[in-house]
Amino acid sequence: MVVDMRYCRVQPLGACTIALVFLQSFVFAGNQGQNEEYLCSTSHLDPSSAFSAKASSTITVAVASSPSSSPTCSSNATTFHLSDPPYENYFYSDCHSSSHVVVTSPLSNSNLEIIGPRLLIAWPAGNSGVVAFFEPQNGANGSLAIQLENSTTTGQTLDPVYIPSKSSSGTPRVGISGFINFNDSAVLTVPILGSIRTIRDFTEGPSILITYIQDAIEFSDISNGGVSLNRTWLDNSTTTYLDFIPAQSAGSIKINRAINTTLQFEAGTYQFAASFDYPQLEQLSPPEVLNSAAQGLIRQSPDQTTSLSFLSYTKKLLAGTWRFLTYFGRDSMLSLLLMQDILSEGSGGAIEAVIGAVLERVNRTDGSACHEETIGDYATYLNHLENVTSTAPQCDYKMIDTDYYLPIVLKNYFVNTPIGKTRSRSFLNTKATVLVENAGLTYADLALIEAEKIMNSSAAFAAERGQTKENLIHLKTGQIVGEWRDSTYGIGGGRIPYDVNTALVPAALRAIAKLAGAGFFPSHPEWNETADMYAKVWEDETLKFFEVTIPRQTAISLITSYINASSFPGPSHTSNITSDIIFHGLALDGNNDQPIIRVMNTDDCFRLFLLNTTNQPQLSAFLDQTAEHILQPFPVGLSSPVGLFVANPAFGGDAVYAANWTNAAYHGTVVWSWQLAMTAAGLARQLGRCNDTSSPIPDFCTNANLHNKILSAYTHLWDLIDANSAQLSGEVWSWVYNNGFQVEPLGALPPPPGSSPTESDIRQLWSLTFLAVQREEF
Incomplete structure (x- = not known):
């Protein structure tokens, strides 16, 4: 993953140096014959910034902090770009709205059954968005490439859209505009306007569209060879717009109103604008979302x-x-x-x-x-x-x-x-x-x-x-x-x-x-004792239901069977198995009458992070098996050069395990960032108990071999985390094996039979937790 942090100070509209950019060529559906005004700010690199403008990381960030009904923002906008091929992600936020633009363009090695040219815009307000799926008009599948280009007027990849409401009490239209280049002639085959949930259902489900929603999209020719798409939501009030117009001498866009309306583009660059008139959320800027002690993280x-x-x-x-x-x-x-x-x-x-x-x-x-x-x-x-x-x-x-x-x-x-x-x-x-x-x-x-x-x-x-x-x-x-x-x-x-x-x-x-x-439940003061009593029973008596113990020779045989069933090309590491394999299964009462789901997993992190158990034999045994899973390479354990896998199905004893927990499955042999974070924080919590004089020291602290093993697991885990720092802010990632493990976006892999492809979010809230979770010294 490449991070291109093109942060820019975008000058507030209305300042003396600001230019109002009138995109005279854009005429919106519903306003035929009138030029609408797109208010776009010029921008520049601030030479006084503490960050020098070099390579892919430049200047400071200032985020608009509150919505405004005025076209003028008193605070600066924020833009940045995250590259995760075949996905290019662009972000824009100002005082009016926030937008995430995703451009998908197939790579030479992309699976063309699941990766195709696509322009997607997502808005936090209303969980709303638009998407346009493209295909080559004449060339072979995979020949069409698309990319965003900087504006020749503002120099930016994205510029804001702000159109005041004609009513003083109405909601302004806000959104984003940019320039998209097609290397060859293209067809916009499927547009979806309205909800990210609708888009998500389409991309991850059976690709079925809701007829009365799709049929509500209106296609209109606009001036200078452009086309406007708009759809009024089911609330009969909000409208989403997606407009394209030729730029840099590109040819006019043609509307084909055959069975399914499509748009035809010649090779070249086109300006797009996506907007909607829905109430916006009030965003917290980086200084506002962090406490005073954490402000240094912004730099x-x-x-x-x-x-x-x-x-x-x-x-x-x-x-x-x-x-x-x-x-x-x-x-x-x-x-x-x-x-x-x-x-x-x-x-x-x-x-x-x-x-x-x-x-x-x-x-x-x-x-x-x-x-x-x-x-x-x-x-x-x-x-x-x-x-x-x-x-x-x-x-x-x-x-x-x-x-x-x-x-x-x-x-x-x-x-x-x-x-x-x-x-x-x-x-x-x-x-x-x-x-x-x-x-x-x-x-x-x-x-x-x-x-x-x-x-x-x-x-x-x-x-x-x-x-x-x-x-x-x-x-x-x-x-x-x-x-x-x-x-x-x-x-x-x-x-x-x-x-x-x-x-x-x-x-x-x-x-x-x-x-x-502390008096929170005055009608139940007895809970201060009753809940503690319940908790002790649940802490001490639940693990045994989920424990799986596999004798050494059986474990070796199971891994061999798994490798055959899964076609895993890497080493088996069975020579590392010197004793029984012990772990806690994912669940009880599974499919095919299985009493326990025999999948080794990272969910030990919950007990590590949330509990300070005092059953000493159980705690020591639990920490020992957890450390073993972290230290042992897959498929014996959970460790791989791309991180800890959240599931290891090698000991299932049935081919269905290899089929259902693959490197293309959402919760299969893949890596989730937040599980790495919680495992690291959990191990730190347990190791920290050894130096906590306010409570009895756990037995594992004085068992030198066990303590060293846990510490080794903690160190190994952090080495894996540091080695995969480029992936940590994403939701989940996978791998391919080519003379070793190599990181691969989950959405680029064909899904297991009967499943739909799952695209990972480029940024996930719980994957940003490494801002707080840091390696500690013990």
Whole structure:
């Protein structure tokens, strides 16, 4: 991955040196015969910047901090470029809007069945966007290449679109413009205008489009050989526009209104503009999203801090871009847990934005926390499917793990921090406003509703003689997913996930006990003792249900079978197996009547990071097997030169394991950044207990061999992290084997049979946690 940080100070519109650029050639559909005004600012490199303008990293960043109804921004815009071939990612943010532009152009070695020329624009507001899929008009598949070019007027790759509303109370049209070059004649085959969810469903599903949504796209000829596309959303109010016009002597664009309307482009450069008139979010700038002690990170890590800002808003943090540009409860709370030390506190800060967003969306009926929020055009579509005419947001409550993070983040902030303690009363008295069904409830009410759910659902297992499989936490009825490995084969059809039962439940119970002790649940003061008692049982008695022990010779045989079934071309490393292989399976009650999903995995990180268990024999054994997995190379362990694989199916004993957990599977033999971060932070937490004089020193600290093994695993893990620093801010990455492991974008690989291709986000919120998680010395 190449990072080209072309940061620029974009001069505010209205300043004496500013030029208003009138793109006279653009005439918008619905305004035929009138030239609309695109307000684009000139820009320059600031020679006084502390960053010298050289190579691919240049000057400072200043981000607009608040929306404005005026075309003039008082703050500077931010632009940057991230290269991850075949994907080129461009970002633009100012006081009016934020945009992510993705240009996909196949490489010589690209799988042309899943990689094709594409222009995509994603907007955080409304989780909205547009996409245009292209193909060569006359040449062979793979011959068409597209790329963005800098404006000859402003010198920028992207410039803003701002068109004031004709009504004083209306919403202005905002968006982005740029220049796209085609190396040969091209056809725009499929445009999608409106929702990122619609685009995501199309690219990752069976490529089925909703007829009445697609048929609403209007195609119009405009002046100077251009074409305008627009679509009014299902709310009958918002409209998305995508316009193209020839530039630099390129030929006119032709509309082909055959069975499916397409556009025909000659080779050359065309200006595009994408815009919409939807209420925007209030973005947190890098200085606003970080606390005072972490301001230095803006200079030290400009890419990551600017990416964090792009995903951070005053009312919520977004999961990732482009595919998950909306609220995800699990993602935002996991990110908070790993980054709390650097995030801004108090009213208007990032921490309270995360916690408030989760509380707003708690299901008041059963206490479930919202996994994913659906807003904008897609929310109207889902409401329509239920015969409801409404633009109200919808929440996905099918996950079971999201519930357990909420008490932990509440405790970590409102009980453990000085500012949180002073903020708890006013914050918890806040009235919910996001979901109509939560009207009248305070954040304190919603926190209590969820805590009651956790206490009630954990009571049976904690009861005397209650430690049975039946009393563990199961996926919800009818669901095949329920925790972070939420793809079809993520946990192999298992009904009882490892991470939830062995780590999240006891950690949430410990947090509820602390919250109750601090007076957060006045109707349940007894929870300060009851929740702790429950937590101890869950900590000590759940691991045994998931333990897998494979004798040495059987393990060697299983790896040989796996290599044959998967055609893995690398070494087997079976000579490293000198004793039984021990790990904890992903889940219980899996597909094909499997009692346990025998996949070695990185989910040990949850216990490492969230719990300080005191069952000494169990803790020592757990740390020993965790360190072994980190130190051993795949397929014996989880280690590879591209990072730790989140799944190793080599010991499954059935060919279906090799088929379902591949290097092209979303939760297969691939690397997830945040799991590296949580594993590193978890090992540091456990090693740190050896120097903590406030509590008894764990036994492993005085076992020299074991302590050294854990420390070696920690060092090895950080060596892998440092070696893959170019990938760390992305969501997930994969590999190909060519005389060794080589990093490969997940979306560039053909998916397993029966699955759809999965494209990784170039920036994911929980993958920015290495801003806070750093190598420690022990």
